[in-house]
Amino acid sequence: MIKIKLNEVPLELQSETSLHQLRDQQQLDADLLIINGFPALEDRQLKDGDQVVMIKRGNIPDAEQLEALMMARHTPGVHARIAQSRVGIAGAGGLGSNIAISLARVGVGHLVIADFDLVEPSNLNRQQYFIDQIGQPKVMALKENLQRINPYVKIDTFNGKITPQNLNQIFTDIDVMVEAFDAPDQKAMLTAAHLQQSPECPLVAASGMAGYAASNSIQTKKIRDNFYLIGDQTTAAQPGQGLMAPRVSIAAGHQANAVLRLLLGEKPE
Amino acid sequence: MNMHVNGENHQFDAGLTIGQLLKQLDLQPDRVVLELNQNILNTTDNINTELHEKDKLEIIQFVGGG
Structure with missing residues (x-):
């Protein structure tokens, strides 16, 4: 198992999971995939500790999603x-x-x-x-x-x-x-x-x-x-x-x- | 008389009013906030208020811009 974050939420995955497999499992319509701050143009194997952000361009997050995304970058509390x-x-x-x-x-x-x-x-x-x-x-x-x-x-x-x-x-x-x-x-x-x-x-x-x-x-x-x-x-x-x-x-x-x-x-x- | 103005001791003539003091200091009454003995004053309503021995006056001056 590896631990990553997907859109700021912690997630455990099978060790051999690739970026595109994760996208297909989680968020089929994402068209922009970012790993550790850099756009990922090709599929690749995910590593422990990776921070993955998946975005559907033009899609506006709802209040809860935005709150989770903003909260993740704040000091706890x-x-x-x-x-x-x-x-x-x-x-x-x-x-x-x-x-x-x-x-x-x-x-x-x-x-x-x-x-x-x-x-x-x-x-x-x-x-x-x-x-x-x-x-x-x-x-x-x-x-x-x-x-x-x-x-x-x-x-x-x-x-x-x-x-x-x-x-x-x-x-x-x-x-x-x-x-x-x-x-x-x-x-x-x-x-x-x-x-x-x-x-x-x-x-x-x-x-x-x-x-x-x-x-x-x-x-x-x-x-x-x-x-x-x-x-x-x-x-x-x-x-x-x-x-x-x-x-x-x-x-x-x-x-x-x-x-x-x-x-x-x-x-x- | 002896008064504290902005934390410093100063001598003034007895019977000095707030308006006279502001004039001496070249301050416009409508641009300052005054705290006399811990109380915030309406400056324009207190222009003729006399100051007294041992009064503590803080003058906060505002300049334009924002």
Whole structure:
């Protein structure tokens, strides 16, 4: 007997089994066979420890299959915890769109995304939208893009302005809140309102990620209990110092990783 | 009077308001979050609030971009 993995699931086979025999036994319609990360163009004998992936091109896995495939690449225990989680994202611009995509890829089960804006051509320099989405509400365009990555993430959207008065009606039952606005007064408004109204729910905010200063100047800092601030805290977007994809996505990566660490009970900083 | 601002001891004139302090520091009230003695304040509602001896004030400034 040999032990292999087929589509991330452990399997025991007779020692003499070949790749094509396995395909015929298990998944007759697969047209792409991958062994240990490389496409196998010809039939071959399987060895103990081989990782085999069989794909039918164009076939969309169902929720359970996708979950198994994603879970297999996670540290044990991580997937189950984050799949139950619900994360709020205020703002679907350069930060929010990148954060949402990271969280959907990693398998966060529920996202609540709010923004009042439409996709504009100038957004495409850093925000995760496509040229054919210009003019669409950002929350609808982002939901569409997230569903193309992982259709099993549950996404609630709010297409409108967030205020201290509607904050708690939009972001219900969330485990972590993310501030991902562009305008500094909106950042301050959301931060103050969240810290006052939901002090028990961690907030991950960002300030200072314009231009192309050194990557390592962007940091994750704990400001007070349940309040984490990401960025260099000084570099404002202004004429001559625009927002650029690399640094904005570095800050978004910090924010998404801070969310993940909070969901897993780790300190973000 | 003596106050802690962002973790450091500073001397200010008695009766200083939050609005006056922000002006001295060249900060715009609608771009900051203030924590006075552990409580988060609505900055714009507290622009005329007077600060007192031994107050601990944390000022978190937000810059634009996202």
